[in-house]
Amino acid sequence: MSIGLGVSAIGQGLLWATLGIGLFLTFRILDFPDMTVEGTFPMGAATCVAAINHGIDPFWATIMAIGVGMLCGLVTGLLYTKGKIPILLAGILVMTAAYSIDLRIMGRANLTLLNKPTLLKTAFLKSLPEYFDSIVLGMIVIAIVTIALVYFLQTDLGQAFIATGDNEKMARSLGIKTDNMQIMGLMISNGLIGLGGALVAQNNGYADVNMGIGIIVIALASIIIGEVAFGELTMNQRLVAVTLGSILYRFVLLVVLRLGFNTNDLQLLSAIVLAFCMMLPVFQKMFNIKHIIKRGVTSHD
Amino acid sequence: MTKPILELRNVVTKVNRNTPEELTLLKGLNLTINEGDFVTVLGSNGAGKSTLFNTIAGNLSIDSGDILLRGKSIVNESEERRTRFLSRVFQDPKLGTAPRMTVAENLLLAAKRGQGRHLVPRRLRKALPHFKEITATMNNGLDQRLDTPTGNLSGGQRQALSFLMATLKRPDILLLDEHTAALDPKTSQELMQTTNDRITEEDLTCLMITHHLDDALTYGNRLIVIDNGQITFDVAGDEKKRLTQEKLYSFFSDLDG
Numbered sequence: 281m282s283i284g285l286g287v288s289a290i291g292q293g294l295l296w297a298t299l300g301i302g303l304f305l306t307f308r309i310l311d312f313p314d315m316t317v318e319g320t321f322p323m324g325a326a327t328c329v330a331a332i333n334h335g336i337d338p339f340w341a342t343i344m345a346i347g348v349g350m351l352c353g354l355v356t357g358l359l360y361t362k363g364k365i366p367i368l369l370a371g372i373l374v375m376t377a378a379y380s381i382d383l384r385i386m387g388r389a390n391l392t393l394l395n396k397p398t399l400l401k402t403a404f405l406k407s408l409p410e411y412f413d414s415i416v417l418g419m420i421v422i423a424i425v426t427i428a429l430v431y432f433l434q435t436d437l438g439q440a441f442i443a444t445g446d447n448e449k450m451a452r453s454l455g456i457k458t459d460n461m462q463i464m465g466l467m468i469s470n471g472l473i474g475l476g477g478a479l480v481a482q483n484n485g486y487a488d489v490n491m492g493i494g495i496i497v498i499a500l501a502s503i504i505i506g507e508v509a510f511g512e513l514t515m516n517q518r519l520v521a522v523t524l525g526s527i528l529y530r531f532v533l534l535v536v537l538r539l540g541f542n543t544n545d546l547q548l549l550s551a552i553v554l555a556f557c558m559m560l561p562v563f564q565k566m567f568n569i570k571h572i573i574k575r576g577v578t579s580h581d
Numbered sequence: 582m583t584k585p586i587l588e589l590r591n592v593v594t595k596v597n598r599n600t601p602e603e604l605t606l607l608k609g610l611n612l613t614i615n616e617g618d619f620v621t622v623l624g625s626n627g628a629g630k631s632t633l634f635n636t637i638a639g640n641l642s643i644d645s646g647d648i649l650l651r652g653k654s655i656v657n658e659s660e661e662r663r664t665r666f667l668s669r670v671f672q673d674p675k676l677g678t679a680p681r682m683t684v685a686e687n688l689l690l691a692a693k694r695g696q697g698r699h700l701v702p703r704r705l706r707k708a709l710p711h712f713k714e715i716t717a718t719m720n721n722g723l724d725q726r727l728d729t730p731t732g733n734l735s736g737g738q739r740q741a742l743s744f745l746m747a748t749l750k751r752p753d754i755l756l757l758d759e760h761t762a763a764l765d766p767k768t769s770q771e772l773m774q775t776t777n778d779r780i781t782e783e784d785l786t787c788l789m790i791t792h793h794l795d796d797a798l799t800y801g802n803r804l805i806v807i808d809n810g811q812i813t814f815d816v817a818g819d820e821k822k823r824l825t826q827e828k829l830y831s832f833f834s835d836l837d838g
Contacts, residue, residue, distance in 0.1 A: 432700070439682075440698040443690050446679035449671075453638075454746075455664030455695035 287411040289534050293527030294418025295479045299495065300502030300522040301425055302472030307503060308518070310445040310465045315371030316356040317499060319378025320349045320470045322492035324477025326382040329391045329487035338399045342478045349474020350467040352378060357463030375492070382489045390488040398482035414483055421479065422523050425472065430516050441465060442515075473499075494547045497554050502526035504557045529553070585652075586786050587614040587637070587754055592646035594636050606632040608810035609646070614754070614788070618817075619780055621797040622790045624807035625833070630790045633807060634756050637788075639663045650753070665695030668747040669756035670740070674763055677743025680732030684723065684742060687731055688712050691746035715745060719775060737768035744772065748779055755780070757789040761796075773800070794826050806832070 299321065306314040324345035331341035352374055359370035383389065399405075405413040432438045443451040444461040451458050473495075481487040506518070506525025513521055536549050594607040606629050614620060624630045635641040637648065639660035648656050650666060671677055678687050689705055689712075709727065716724040719741045723734075731739055740760055747755060757776065761769040777800050780787050791797050797804055804821050806814035814832060816824060 434703055435700050436693060436698040436703050437700050439686065439690060439703050442682060443679045446681050447676070449676050450679055451690075452660060453664060453669055454690055454693075455661050456690075456698065457661050 284411060285534060286531075287415065289530040290527055291411050291414030291418055292483075293530040294422055294523065295414055295483055296476065296498065296530070297418070297422055297502060297523040297526035298425060298472050298476035298479065299499040300506070300526045301422075301429065301519060302469045302476065303496070303499040304503055304519065304522050305429075305465050305469040305472075307500065309442055310462060312367045313371070313496075314356065314466060314469065315368060315496060316352050316374045316466070316470055317371075317473045318492040318495050319375035320352045320473040320492075321477040321480075321495045322382050322487065322489055323352060323378050323385070324349050324474030325481035325487035325491060326385045326391070326477075326489070327474070328478035329393055329481050330385050330387075332393060332396050332398065332482075333391060338397050338401075338482065342399060342475065342482075345474045345478035346471045347474075349477070350471040352474070353466035353468070353470030354463060356470070357466040360466075361459040361462055378492075379489060386487065386489070389490075390486055392486040393482065394485065398485075399479070400482055417479070421475070425475075426519050426523070429519055433515060494550060497547075497550045498529070501529045501550060501554045501557070504554060505529050505532075508557050508560055584616045585613045586616045586618075586650065588612070588647075588649040588652075589633075589637070590647045590649070592636060592648065593644045594632055594641050595644050596641070598644075606641075606810055607636060607643075610807075610811055612805070612812055614786060616786055617784050618786055618803055619801035620788045620803045620805060621801040622788055622805055622807060623792075623794070623797050623814075623829075624790075628807045629810045630807050631758060632810075634669065634758055634788070634790065637754070638667060638669060638756060662695075666753040667756065668694060668750075668752040668754075669758065670743045670747045670760040672759040672762050674736045674739040674743065677746065678731040678734075678739055681730050683728050683730055684716070684734070685709060685712050685727040687742065687746060688716075688749060691749045694750045694752075715749070716742075719745060721771070737764050737772065740764060741772055741775065744776060744779075748783065748785065751783065751785070753786060755785050755787040757787060759790050759792065762792065776800075794829050798824060798826065798829070 299317070303314070303317060306312060327348045328338075328341045328345040331344050332338055336344070356367075356370045356374045359365045359373060360367050363370070365373070399417060400413045405416060408416060433442065440451065440456045441461045441464065443454070444456060444458045445465075448458050451461070477491075480491075502522050502525040504525070505528050506521035506523075509525065509528060510517070510521045532553055533546065533549065537543070541549060589610055589612040592607050592610045593605065595603060595605050597603050610629075610633065622630055622633070632641065636643055639658060639662075643656055647654055655663060679690070682690075685705060685708070689703060689708055692708065712727060713724050716727065721738055721741055723738055723741060723745075726734065726738070731742060734742065740763070744757075744760060760776070761772050764772065773796060776789075779785070787801075789801065798821075802821065803815070803817035804824065805812050
């Protein structure tokens, strides 16, 4: 395996990690599956690419993608809390509607960034060796996002947010406005997913209406792989584990592509990797893996 | 001491409104609670005890009548808003605490009951000595487990924590919904004793649902019985002290007959 591919996998993992962190807020903290992300990701990408094509600075185009993502989260949140639509369906509704809106935003099914400025084409990033541009950009973004979230979760508001996901009835009995917490969580989460869409589109050089398919599986894979690989962690460590999980996932993909699968098989492979990781606890019980490992490392007496 | 703090006037509460399953749970209930009252609430299953609590706390809206706190109507206040003056402990130990958050984090959430939550640091470390002190008063090892997620505590410790959380920020009205029922007899008695001590010490106004006639007679200065959505029995003070289990039993069998 060439070093270049490995470096590229790290860069990809960092850029895609924003998705994992975004989904972590709803999937792990609020404790519900938010399908909106499948619509938010391409919409973030479409918004960013269309904006750049209209001559808007890539930085502001990326900020716009975050805003659009937050709007998607707001709609899902309102459907769920005020409209009393089950969260899974609320997410699917927004995801479906997003498809049409993406076509409106771009005017067609895909849009390229060929010969257009992007965040990765700034003078400093261009001066770096190949693939290091995405690593540096990814590290800057992930550092900002992670630090901001670590701070947020330690505030009164962040604690109320965590409590809402942990025990909604208790949260309400302590005067926490749980509806607002869920809407806020969905907005922050989808804002991050929109950001991820914008970053990936700029890295790939185009946006496509179909680029959202299977996104939730990829984001979940980062979360689950991080958890499986690092075990019991504090909340802050878990946030970092998502990023590392995202990078690990890219390496897993790299290995299976090396085995002779092609990119068309990626969705299938992603689903299998995720299913396998989620079933690990069951396998462990079934084959008593922990016991065997313990027996293997302790000395006989 | 005889100033009314909470008044329910002709309160009617229905569920499943405008459907064939419509049920009237509270049927013109009248109740005046005075400041400092410790009221034990008895009643058979389905009599309306929990409905009364849910109506006071705002989980259920009322169809007619009025609920007054210190003479001011609160019927239009949301459940969240009413937590500024009201706190409650549920029967199920799982309902009262956030399982993945630590004991100290739970206490910190409860210390800000009914207040706005803003983007300011939570200041957990500053509160720790105080939390250590108050958890020690529970005498069940809770003070040694401040950094433990509450999901790993025993049921008794969790319920003691729930009770502590409900009284951490002094409530005008405390609702205890069979909060010792899910515990073993010994733990249950210990928590009941702690509950009584704290309520008496802090002179709290409290309503406590119980199925133990013993507890209902032993604790509190007033006893009410709810049947079929109304208060059918209400004794206080010396009259309550003179009440015996036999009299209560005969009263209940009259209800059934």
